[in-house]
Every structure is written in C-alpha cells, then in structure tokens.
Amino acid sequence: MPISPLFRPIDVAPAYQKVADAIEREIVNGRIKPGDPIGTEHDLVRQFGVNRSTIREGIRVLEEGGLISRDSSRRLHACLPRYSKLTSRLSRALVLHEVTFRELYEASMTLEVASIEGAVEQASEENLAELTDNLARSEAVVGDPAMLAECDAEFHVLVAKASQNRVLQLAREPAAQLFYPTTEMIVTGVAEGGPRLVAAHRHLIDAIRRRDREAGVLWTRRHLQDWRRGFEKIASLDRSVEHMYMEHAQAARRR
Amino acid sequence: MPISPLFRPIDVAPAYQKVADAIEREIVNGRIKPGDPIGTEHDLVRQFGVNRSTIREGIRVLEEGGLISRDSSRRLHACLPRYSKLTSRLSRALVLHEVTFRELYEASMTLEVASIEGAVEQASEENLAELTDNLARSEAVVGDPAMLAECDAEFHVLVAKASQNRVLQLAREPAAQLFYPTTEMIVTGVAEGGPRLVAAHRHLIDAIRRRDREAGVLWTRRHLQDWRRGFEKIASLDRSVEHMYMEHAQAARRR
DNA sequence: GGCTCTAACTTTGTCGGACAAAGGGACAGC
DNA sequence: GCTGTCCCTTTGTCCGACAAAGTTAGAGCC
Numbered sequence: 001m002p003i004s005p006l007f008r009p010i011d012v013a014p015a016y017q018k019v020a021d022a023i024e025r026e027i028v029n030g031r032i033k034p035g036d037p038i039g040t041e042h043d044l045v046r047q048f049g050v051n052r053s054t055i056r057e058g059i060r061v062l063e064e065g066g067l068i069s070r071d072s073s074r075r076l077h078a079c080l081p082r083y084s085k086l087t088s089r090l091s092r093a094l095v096l097h098e099v100t101f102r103e104l105y106e107a108s109m110t111l112e113v114a115s116i117e118g119a120v121e122q123a124s125e126e127n128l129a130e131l132t133d134n135l136a137r138s139e140a141v142v143g144d145p146a147m148l149a150e151c152d153a154e155f156h157v158l159v160a161k162a163s164q165n166r167v168l169q170l171a172r173e174p175a176a177q178l179f180y181p182t183t184e185m186i187v188t189g190v191a192e193g194g195p196r197l198v199a200a201h202r203h204l205i206d207a208i209r210r211r212d213r214e215a216g217v218l219w220t221r222r223h224l225q226d227w228r229r230g231f232e233k234i235a236s237l238d239r240s241v242e243h244m245y246m247e248h249a250q251a252a253r254r255r
Numbered sequence: 256m257p258i259s260p261l262f263r264p265i266d267v268a269p270a271y272q273k274v275a276d277a278i279e280r281e282i283v284n285g286r287i288k289p290g291d292p293i294g295t296e297h298d299l300v301r302q303f304g305v306n307r308s309t310i311r312e313g314i315r316v317l318e319e320g321g322l323i324s325r326d327s328s329r330r331l332h333a334c335l336p337r338y339s340k341l342t343s344r345l346s347r348a349l350v351l352h353e354v355t356f357r358e359l360y361e362a363s364m365t366l367e368v369a370s371i372e373g374a375v376e377q378a379s380e381e382n383l384a385e386l387t388d389n390l391a392r393s394e395a396v397v398g399d400p401a402m403l404a405e406c407d408a409e410f411h412v413l414v415a416k417a418s419q420n421r422v423l424q425l426a427r428e429p430a431a432q433l434f435y436p437t438t439e440m441i442v443t444g445v446a447e448g449g450p451r452l453v454a455a456h457r458h459l460i461d462a463i464r465r466r467d468r469e470a471g472v473l474w475t476r477r478h479l480q481d482w483r484r485g486f487e488k489i490a491s492l493d494r495s496v497e498h499m500y501m502e503h504a505q506a507a508r509r510r
Numbered sequence: 511g512g513c514t515c516t517a518a519c520t521t522t523g524t525c526g527g528a529c530a531a532a533g534g535g536a537c538a539g540c
Numbered sequence: 541g542c543t544g545t546c547c548c549t550t551t552g553t554c555c556g557a558c559a560a561a562g563t564t565a566g567a568g569c570c
Contacts, residue, residue: 167361270553328563
C-alpha cells in the first residue's frame, strides 16, 4: 500500500539556476517587459542574497537563452529573443545529429512551399518592396557566388516574412541556415546556377504580386529542384550535413 | 575614397566567451565527440590559463546551449543537444513575440500534414508499435483531459518520428509545444472531444499501416479542424498565445 | 579472493574580497 | 554650446577559501 503523499518533492537546484529561473519567470509572465532594465549585478546580489559569482552564472544562462542582453554600456535588460540566434542553436544540433541533405531537402520543400503560399495570400506592399530590392541586389552580384548565396538566403527569409506567419518563419530557419553554405558551392560549380536562381526569384516575386498561388508553388518547387540537381552533381543527398558547414552558422550567429 | 583595409577587425570578446567558443569549436568540428569527457573545471583552468570563475561562466553558456552537460556525478562531458530542450526555448520566444493561435494553427496544418505524409511513406514496424501502444494508453485515459492531452502530444511526436525526417521533427516541435496546453482545455470543454481525438488517432495509424497517403492527410486535416472548432468555442483564433501557457513548456523543459 | 566499510582525496557550488578597464555623469574652462 | 577632466559605478577577471557530495583507495571481514 502506497504511503499517502505527505510531502511534495522539494526543489533542489543550484542557486545560479534558481536565480535564472526567477528572472525568467518574471519575463515570461510579463512582469518584466522586453526592454526593461534588470538592474546591476550588485542590485541582484542584494535582491537574491547570493554572491556575485552566483548571479553572474545565472545571468550567463539567461543571456545564452536570449532572454536578456546587455546594451552598449553593458547594462542588463530584458529583450525579445531573436529567432536567428535561437535557430542557429537548432542548426548546430542538426549538424551534430548528422542529418542528411535529403532530410533537409524534403523538409524545406514543405516549409518553403508553405511560405510562398502564405506570402501569395498575405504579402504587403512593403514585403514586395523588400523582395524587389533583394532581387535588384541579387542581379548585381550574380557573378559572385558568396554574395549571391547570401542574397538567396535573405530572399527566402523575406518570403517567409511576407507570409505574416511567425511560426512558419521560425520553423523554416534551422533548415534554411544549413542550406545557405551549399548554395554558394552550387552556384560556384554550376555555370547556369546564378542566372537560374535569379530568374526563379523574379518569377516568385511576380507570383506574389499577381496573387498566383499555383505559379508560386510551381516556381518554389523548381527552385528547390534546381538546388537538388546542382547538389547531386557534387555529392549524394544521403550524405550527412558536414561539420564544416557549421562554421558559417557560427559566424552568422555572432552578427 | 575608402582606405585600404590594412587591418582586420580585432576579435575582442570576454574571456568566458572565448572559453565557450573554443570548446564549442572542438565539439562541432568533431574532435570532441558526444559522450567524451571535457575534464574538470580545474583541468580547464590549467588549459586556458584563466580563473575558475571565468571557466564556470563559459561552461554555463555551453550547458545552456545543450552542447555539454553533467552526468550523475556532475562531471562534464560533451553531448548531443536534445531537441526538446532547444525547441522549448523557441516556444518561449513565440510566446514573448505574442504569436496568434491562427499562426500556430496554419503552420501546424502544414507541418503535421508533412509529418503524416512522411510517416505513411517511411514508418517502420517499430514506429507502428509505438503508435499502437500510444493509442491503447490514450483509450485508457479518454476521460482524463490532462492525461489525454499528454498522450495526444506524444502521438504527434511519434508520427513525426515515423517520418524518419529529423528536420521535420524539429521544425514542428515549437508549435506543437504550444498546442499541448490548449488540447487539455478543449477536451475538458467539449463533450465529444476525447472520443473524437482517439478516433482520429486510430484512423491515422490505420492510414500509416495501409500506406494510404490520402487517408492520412484527410484525417490529419480533420483532427486539426476539430482542434480549431473546439478552440473557437473558447476563444478567438486571433488571440495571442498567452503567457500562462509557458508554464507548461517550462515544466516540460526541466524533465 | 571477494566483499563491505571507512578514511582520504577530488570536484563542485558558493562565498568574500580585490582590482583594472571602461562607461557615465558632473563640473570647470573655453 | 562644446570640450576636456575628474570621480564614481559597473563589469570582467582574479585570488583564496570552505562545505557538501562524489570518488578512490585501502583496511578489515567473510
């Protein structure tokens, strides 16, 4: 016969973790709003009654989670976690789990098609202006694989943004970040690559402007299939995402 | 006229950040493999030539990022970042950005349909066994909204797992984690809710077993539309995800 | 020999204090 | 009004210390 539950399990966690949890709670509960100052380390020492080293460890945890950050003068304040910072963690995890390019490709096919569908339906004039601006810049650097790959990555971020669906924006990020380095390789290796990429973007913008869902989906598929064909000239889709690609993501995260 | 770039920007970062970066690099480069011991704090003090407090701050950063963790005896070792830990951070971000349930619903429609399509194509016997087991447990707790909601969340994780696509598994997690608490509310509020949910699961397993893609997609759509109808009896789809839901995700993360 | 129990030893979590460098603010001087 | 200087605060880092928990090694017992 089980004994009656007289006691609750007691919460035994290191002090720095409790500090981090306490501050996190205040932020997610909304009592501390993004932008609000957290106070100096010394303030926190007084409030929590623990040593400054302990406070600092707690702060590192929150900082890494993107919940708080330090402004130009290194003062602490709460902030809205930036997707790109968090999703780069996920990209890193995908690399370490050695996912294959096939998984990346298939998931992206779904996510990018959903993005364009949302964009066709929801894009504002401002979204279109951003996309058009991106297209112009892409055309200017069509001969420079590195720059073009960067433009391509930005283009798809803008399409997702135009869908006005932030969940979707976030969901596609981890995979997209791993695509980016390969795009450069492909554009370098395939002569037709650059112009075809830019042409696809042009058709996509056109589809969004005309609210033509079919065309949007069609050109997104083609665009991704182009990537796939280019990639398969270099390597097998069943190869796992290489460690070296992480360096790109790592550099991007620091920005 | 711009001056010629004689100097590279110098890398000025706090020591604890450099420590974290150095260890991270070794892990993502594969020189330290998941499971490998990192050494004691004292070892790191010797290797990096900085104070233990500094080392500890660096360790916190990596620990929070899921790259290293402490085993039962609190010794440090590299590890494969667990998706659930990372995605709960994304869920938190979505809450703070006040995304709406409509965004959640529309993104999930895409992601869950993609999951079932993958599952229909790729599911192994083991995946089916897990799903069947989950169904049995769901039927046993159909009267208990909290338990049933938990089973429902697990069911969809298992479907995504059956797709054998880890990118997709990861992409759907943040949205799924925010769904979970609402499922409980809906099952509580709608009399038919529990049985309909279990019935949908049964049809989905059946579709996977028969490799019937159409049926899988159809029942996934219905299942989500059920959720939507139930939700709209309680609140508007355009309401933002409430702060209170975070408490579930927070509790889940600690597990 | 294999087992248990105990006594060092190690490691972590926390503490207190310390100091240099950088930033912010007030204040005088132009 | 702008600039330069001095002072105070804050952060990043260091040092040394100690209790608690875990590890290891060895003594003692079967």
